[in-house]
Amino acid sequence: MSLSYCHRHKRLWSFIQLSWVSFPKEKIDEISAYYDRLYAAHTDPSSLNSLSRAAFTIVETCCDVCTTVARQAVDAYIAPPQ
Numbered sequence: 001m002s003l004s005y006c007h008r009h010k011r012l013w014s015f016i017q018l019s020w021v022s023f024p025k026e027k028i029d030e031i032s033a034y035y036d037r038l039y040a041a042h043t044d045p046s047s048l049n050s051l052s053r054a055a056f057t058i059v060e061t062c063c064d065v066c067t068t069v070a071r072q073a074v075d076a077y078i079a080p081p082q
């Protein structure tokens with residue numbers, strides 16, 4: 001599992017709410033730095049067997065706002081001239 005985050009619109013996919021929520025980039029950076037430090041401190045990977053490093057990967061992705069903007073652009077592009 002990974003965290004899906006849109007840096008452009010500062011939105012995070014919430015698995016609890018099953019929707020996009022506003023989330024400050026500074027908090028994403030703090031979370032990422034925290035897990036980087038956590039894993040850097042453990043030289044024995046077996047000591048982290050209950051945690052998966054992939055679980056804390058932040059994936060840059062499109063959010064609901066990206067989709068809305070793209071949809072509006074497509075609609076404006078394909079709208080017949082009046």
Ligand SMILES: [Zn+2]
Pocket residue numbers: 006007008009010011061062063064065066067
């Ligand atoms: Zn977005």
